[in-house]
Amino acid sequence: MRPEAATLMLEVVGLECRRGDRRLFSGLGLTLEAGTLLHVRGRNGSGKTTLLRTLCGLFAPDAGEVRWRGESIRDLGDEYRRDLLYFGHLNGIKGELTGIENLAIAATLDGDRVATADIWTALERIGLAGFEDLPTRMLSQGQKKRVALARLMLSRAKLWVLDEPFTALDVDAVSLLQGLIAGHVAGGGLTVLTTHQEVPLTSGQVARLDLGS
Amino acid sequence: MARVFWCILIRDLTLAMRRRTDVLTTLFFFVIVVSLFPLGVGTERKILEILGPGVVWVAALLASMLALERLFAADYEDGTLEQMLLTAQPLSLLVLAKISAHWILTGLPLVLIAPLVGMQYHLTGTAIWVMMLALLLGTPILSLIGAIGAALTLGLRGGGILLSLLILPLYIPVLVYGAGAVEVSRIDLMDVQPYLMLLGAFFLIALILAPLASSAALRISLE
Numbered sequence: 001m002r003p004e005a006a007t008l009m010l011e012v013v014g015l016e017c018r019r020g021d022r023r024l025f026s027g028l029g030l031t032l033e034a035g036t037l038l039h040v041r042g043r044n045g046s047g048k049t050t051l052l053r054t055l056c057g058l059f060a061p062d063a064g065e066v067r068w069r070g071e072s073i074r075d076l077g078d079e080y081r082r083d084l085l086y087f088g089h090l091n092g093i094k095g096e097l098t099g100i101e102n103l104a105i106a107a108t109l110d111g112d113r114v115a116t117a118d119i120w121t122a123l124e125r126i127g128l129a130g131f132e133d134l135p136t137r138m139l140s141q142g143q144k145k146r147v148a149l150a151r152l153m154l155s156r157a158k159l160w161v162l163d164e165p166f167t168a169l170d171v172d173a174v175s176l177l178q179g180l181i182a183g184h185v186a187g188g189g190l191t192v193l194t195t196h197q198e199v200p201l202t203s204g205q206v207a208r209l210d211l212g213s
Numbered sequence: 214m215a216r217v218f219w220c221i222l223i224r225d226l227t228l229a230m231r232r233r234t235d236v237l238t239t240l241f242f243f244v245i246v247v248s249l250f251p252l253g254v255g256t257e258r259k260i261l262e263i264l265g266p267g268v269v270w271v272a273a274l275l276a277s278m279l280a281l282e283r284l285f286a287a288d289y290e291d292g293t294l295e296q297m298l299l300t301a302q303p304l305s306l307l308v309l310a311k312i313s314a315h316w317i318l319t320g321l322p323l324v325l326i327a328p329l330v331g332m333q334y335h336l337t338g339t340a341i342w343v344m345m346l347a348l349l350l351g352t353p354i355l356s357l358i359g360a361i362g363a364a365l366t367l368g369l370r371g372g373g374i375l376l377s378l379l380i381l382p383l384y385i386p387v388l389v390y391g392a393g394a395v396e397v398s399r400i401d402l403m404d405v406q407p408y409l410m411l412l413g414a415f416f417l418i419a420l421i422l423a424p425l426a427s428s429a430a431l432r433i434s435l436e
Contacts, residue, residue: 056299059436082301090292096231097224108220109300109307135231 007069008034008158010055010190014064017050024050025211028064034158036205037185038192046212048194049089052163055192056086068159082111085157087165091148095137099123099147102136106151114154122153127172142168149173152180160184162193174199217302218310225314228287235283239319240326243276247330258335265334266344266395272330273323273348273391274384277355280319281380282373284311284363285431298435304428312360312424320352336395343398343405350412351391357416357423358383364430386415 009031016026024047032038040048053059055066057073057080066073073080093102100119107114123132126146131139136147145168152160160181166174178199181191185205229236250268254260288294288311297307327348331341362380366372394408 058295058298078301078303081299084299086296086299088292088295090290090295092292092296094224094228094291094293096228101224101227105220105224106296108217109297109302111217111301 008188008190009067009069010159010192011067011070012055012064013067015051015054015061015066016063017047017054017059018062019047019050026063030207030209032190032192032207033205034188034190035185036190036207037181038190038207038209040192040194040209040211042194042211048211049163051211052086052161052192052194053088056084056161057081058086083158085152085155085160087148087152087160087162089163091144093136093144093148096135098133098135099128099139099150100132102147103150103154107154110155110157112154112156118154119150122150123147125153126150126176142170142173145169146173149177149180152177152184158189160189160191160193162191164194164196166195166197166199214303214306218306221307221310222314225311226317229314229318235280236318236322239276239280240322242279243272243323244326244330246272246275248333251333261334262336262399265331265336266340266392267388268334269327269330269344269348269395270351270388270392273352274355274381274388276323277319277352277359278377278380280315281356281359281363282376284315284360285367286363289367289435294431295435298432304431305424308360308364308427308431309424312356312427315360316353316356320348320356323352324348337399339402340395340398343402344395346409347391347394347412350409350416351387354387354412354416354419355384357419360427361423361430364427364434367431367434387412390415 011032012028012030015028017024028051030038040051042048050059054061057066068076068080068083092106097105100116100123103119103122104114104116107119120132123129126149128143128146128150131143136144139147149165162181165177169177181193185191247269250264251261254264285294288297298304300307324345327345328341331344336344359380362376365379366376369375390408390411394405394412397404397408
């Protein structure tokens with residue numbers, strides 16, 4: 001048995017990504033230890049989303065590799081995905097299903113046995129009390145995003161990769177999300193996020209990465 | 214494992230029940246295409262008996278084609294497919310669950326309505342039973358093979374036409390043996406067995422290989 005906290009680490013080695021003919025970044029290297037938040041910054045089109053998708057293994061880099069707990073994520077496969085939670089531009093919720101159903105399915109796919117009561121609590125905490133039973137297509141843009149973000153409360157993933165999590169959220173939701181991220185990082189988790197908004201990220205160690213400079 | 218399979222199966226069935234038009238379109242398309250032939254060719258009993266099995270199978274291929282495009286597209290558009298790729302569950306199992314739901318919604322109704330369309334072609338009772346059995350074995354193959362094409366053409370512009378060009382040639386063996394089974398049943402019922410056994414073999418091969426191929430294709434398509 002390896003000590004958990006010591007090996008909980010995300011490494012990026014010599015990463016190079018291209019989109020078409022354009023080289024977004026090359027020779028990118030960084031190390032992220034447990035309890036750290038990485039804020040990826042850069043202009044539109046500088047490759048933030050590509051970097052985040054590469055970290056998740058959705059996009060294959062042209063060179064270099066991503067390592068989790070010292071092993072390449074390509075070799076880890078399912079083992080890596082168990083530790084990972086990705087929140088992308090698309091909410092990843094079904095409009096025809098209710099918030100409860102959406103979250104129950106997400107939890108089952110994550111391999112967690114989450115009690116329905118916990119899902120209700122999570123939706124209530126994220127400010128959707130009274131909307132749990134509505135098909136999510138009836139909800140506003142911000143409310144849909146809240147349903148998707150409720151997954152953060154139910155997940156036990158160690159690594160959160162959040163692409164623009166603050167857009168379309170109101171002030172209350174933003175501060176709630178900040179609290180969630182801070183709690184996750186304080187609890188020894190890792191977070192990688194992008195945001196254009198000036199959101200104070202006061203939690204623990206904050207690393208910054210500027211792309212396209 | 215089984216829990217995840219059921220979860221996705223029930224999810225897709227629930228989604229279809231809340232958006233019924235997709236299911237009904239396939240079924241009505243099948244019924245209408247099959248019904249057009251007697252209207253065009255005339256009601257000559259001998260001709261219809263010969264045409265029947267082939268027409269029903271061609272209509273079944275086209276109907277299953279029609280629904281294939283939506284197999285992964287809706288999940289692709291709202292990001293749920295992306296989330297499925299990022300779970301620790303084997304993707305081929307999730308894909309198999311989606312294909313099963315797709316077959317229950319688009320293949321099974323064709324099997325059940327077969328007696329009705331068979332009567333339009335003056336097929337005998339035995340021939341209708343053979344046709345239902347052949348469709349029961351054949352339509353899952355259509356869904357399984359089709360899923361590979363649907364995964365490969367995901368997110369492409371004009372993917373629908375490309376999908377038909379990719380998949381229809383692969384459907385040929387199913388068409389030949391499916392229609393053949395009904396054809397020979399008119400001569401001797403014992404001759405049907407090898408046709409159905411071949412369809413069964415195709416089904417088993419597709420059942421094992423198609424989910425693996427589709428999930429590999431999905432990973433490529435989402436890059």
